[in-house]
Amino acid sequence: MNKLGLFLMSILFMFISCKQGKQKADNGFASLDTLVKGENFQKTIDGKQAGLYTLKNDSGMVVKITNYGAHIVSVLVPDKNGNYADVLLGYSGIDGYLKDSSYSGAIVGRYANRIAKGKFKLDGKEYTLPLNNGPNSLHGGIKGFDKVVWNATQNGDSLLLSYISQDKEEGYPGKVEAKVLYILTKDNELKIEFEATTDKPTVINLSTHGYFNLKGEGNGDILDQELEIFADSITSVDETMIPTGKIESVKGTPFDFTSPYIIGQRINDKNEQLKFGSGYDHNWVLNNKTGELALGVRLRDPKSGRVMEVYTTEPGVQFYSTNFLMGFHTGKSGKPLKYRNGAAFEPQHYPDSPNHDNFPSTIVRPGKTYKSETIYKFTIRK
Numbered sequence: 001m002n003k004l005g006l007f008l009m010s011i012l013f014m015f016i017s018c019k020q021g022k023q024k025a026d027n028g029f030a031s032l033d034t035l036v037k038g039e040n041f042q043k044t045i046d047g048k049q050a051g052l053y054t055l056k057n058d059s060g061m062v063v064k065i066t067n068y069g070a071h072i073v074s075v076l077v078p079d080k081n082g083n084y085a086d087v088l089l090g091y092s093g094i095d096g097y098l099k100d101s102s103y104s105g106a107i108v109g110r111y112a113n114r115i116a117k118g119k120f121k122l123d124g125k126e127y128t129l130p131l132n133n134g135p136n137s138l139h140g141g142i143k144g145f146d147k148v149v150w151n152a153t154q155n156g157d158s159l160l161l162s163y164i165s166q167d168k169e170e171g172y173p174g175k176v177e178a179k180v181l182y183i184l185t186k187d188n189e190l191k192i193e194f195e196a197t198t199d200k201p202t203v204i205n206l207s208t209h210g211y212f213n214l215k216g217e218g219n220g221d222i223l224d225q226e227l228e229i230f231a232d233s234i235t236s237v238d239e240t241m242i243p244t245g246k247i248e249s250v251k252g253t254p255f256d257f258t259s260p261y262i263i264g265q266r267i268n269d270k271n272e273q274l275k276f277g278s279g280y281d282h283n284w285v286l287n288n289k290t291g292e293l294a295l296g297v298r299l300r301d302p303k304s305g306r307v308m309e310v311y312t313t314e315p316g317v318q319f320y321s322t323n324f325l326m327g328f329h330t331g332k333s334g335k336p337l338k339y340r341n342g343a344a345f346e347p348q349h350y351p352d353s354p355n356h357d358n359f360p361s362t363i364v365r366p367g368k369t370y371k372s373e374t375i376y377k378f379t380i381r382k
Helices: 003-033 094-099 272-277
Strands: 043-045 048-050 052-056 062-066 072-078 084-086 106-108 119-122 125-128 151-155 158-165 176-184 189-198 207-209 226-229 231-237 243-249 281-286 294-300 306-312 316-320 343-348 370-380
Touching (some): 062 176, 231 272, 281 294, 294 316, 294 343, 306 343
Antiparallel strands (some): 043 048, 052 062, 062 072, 072 084, 106 207, 119 125, 158 176, 176 189, 281 316, 306 370
16 A cells, blocks of 8 residues: 555544544533433422433533532533543432432532531621531521522523422521522533522521532542642531631641642541541632632542643632442432542632631621632643
């Protein structure tokens, strides 16, 4: 065969290989995409209809959301080789979320994180909340925002969810009208915009509670993934995970992620704070100026090349290394959701802020609008 023939054969071989590679990636994507079906989320709950909503962009990213608890159900993104994985832990149907107690992918509120002893004072009056986390109230109480059906309106690549929380619901004062807007951008960003108003003074702290694994759900733990948190300090906690009120430097501790560290490198160090949380379950005080959108977290999986960055207007982020997932529930992949299989990064105001005057305030009054924004951005670093 002459040189021209060899050249043409090589071009044909490259074309066939690329086509086969794309077909393989497309087939992998298709199989992942069918793990979460709309019909598995059709259910009437408390007289309201739950369902599944899908956002897609031209880059190939897909996000699926249910209006039950405003849960993000699925996040499909490619790796450095074009292979797709669902990088969010979750369930293939609504029944999984009805049974779930780990807030997997949910919007949590009316107050994200913990409030000590389920009590706080506002304008001289004490309010009592249900206790659902040892001696404390967690993520809005027994029936928080994660356990209600939100009203849903989809417009192309965005989904608007709304919910009205009545006065004294779970012990909180004021009728609150809450909105969450999910937007999927062409740049593989999942934007989450929060807004809320109230007719009485109240406390509001909303956050998203997804468990991410950049290797893909069902592909092991997150201990070999690389983490940066742009924060010089944490709010230290007591043995019940309530902030002591002290803001302590991370320098020289296992909590220093100001430069990249492998998550599992120091997670089992002999450290009192790690002992209290059975690993990482703490609020980092971000270096950003509160109210301004800034980079707070960067997570990277060296093997797949996937990178997730978290931008937020919030003053803190709770990093939780799923220390209490024990394999009792089965995820979308058909495999059990196990110990440290995911990492949650929950942008929010600090835990127990209503009981600490030195923390940024979470009080919202009539005539004022609570606003917050978080972005999860996915890229690839080869």
